[in-house]
Amino acid sequence: GEDVEQSLFLSVREGDSSVINCTYTDSSSTYLYWYKQEPGAGLQLLTYIFSNMDMKQDQRLTVLLNKKDKHLSLRIADTQTGDSAIYFCAESSTGGYNKLIFGAGTRLAVHP
Amino acid sequence: DVKVTQSSRYLVKRTGEKVFLECVQDMDHENMFWYRQDPGLGLRLIYFSYDVKMKEKGDIPEGYSVSREKKERFSLILESASTNQTSMYLCASSGQGVPDTQYFGPGTRLTVL
Numbered sequence: 001g002e003d004v005e006q007s008l009f010l011s012v013r014e015g016d017s018s019v020i021n022c023t024y025t026d027s028s029s030t031y032l033y034w035y036k037q038e039p040g041a042g043l044q045l046l047t048y049i050f051s052n053m054d055m056k057q058d059q060r061l062t063v064l065l066n067k068k069d070k071h072l073s074l075r076i077a078d079t080q081t082g083d084s085a086i087y088f089c090a091e092s093s094t095g096g097y098n099k100l101i102f103g104a105g106t107r108l109a110v111h112p
Numbered sequence: 113d114v115k116v117t118q119s120s121r122y123l124v125k126r127t128g129e130k131v132f133l134e135c136v137q138d139m140d141h142e143n144m145f146w147y148r149q150d151p152g153l154g155l156r157l158i159y160f161s162y163d164v165k166m167k168e169k170g171d172i173p174e175g176y177s178v179s180r181e182k183k184e185r186f187s188l189i190l191e192s193a194s195t196n197q198t199s200m201y202l203c204a205s206s207g208q209g210v211p212d213t214q215y216f217g218p219g220t221r222l223t224v225l
Binding site: 041098100102105 | 143152153157211215216217219
């Protein structure tokens with residue numbers, strides 16, 4: 001079945017780069033997404049990548065997609081304390097209706 | 113901007129009570145979703161709706177029901193709340209376009225005593 005896996009925690013120093021990794025199982029997923037959840041809030045879309053792309057860059061964010069290994073990563077350059085949040089990876093479900101399959105989320109802690 | 117609102121940010125109920133969680137979106141989206149979020153488990157889909165009066169079970173529908181009488185409103189109902197339904201509940205909506213981005217409400221943290 002469809003499954004998305006992520007590590008649960010990541011701790012980085014302010015100013016360093018953060019890399020959050022994700023693996024997925026459904027090779028037919030059209031889009032893959034990264035969402036961010038700040039404390040006490042809902043999820044907000046950070047970025048997405050179409051499955052026929054290898055890389056997408058958006059300011060401090062870089063998404064890398066390795067379709068062969070079904071591996072997705074999110075790199076945050078110059079990580080700031082405001083980047084502390086939970087980051088969710090998600091893939092499009094083959095079940096239609098715009099359903100998404102979410103990973104468990106990676107809690108990013110940024111320390112001085 | 114898409115706006116998804118949920119009726120309460122925090123809710124405390126007693127075991128056995130009937131609980132209603134309301135969600136409203138203002139973007140004329142066809143699809144609406146209810147998830148619960150628990151630490152280490154991520155988001156699990158409870159129910160979704162792809163049109164007025166239409167609903168489909170998600171991965172964990174037991175103990176829940178839903179109602180969608182109007183396009184903008186999707187309600188989650190706990191018929192008889194139990195302590196294992198203490199959780200964060202998130203509502204989302206999406207259109208039929210591509211990519212199939214879901215937009216989320218702020219969440220309702222429900223505690224069942």
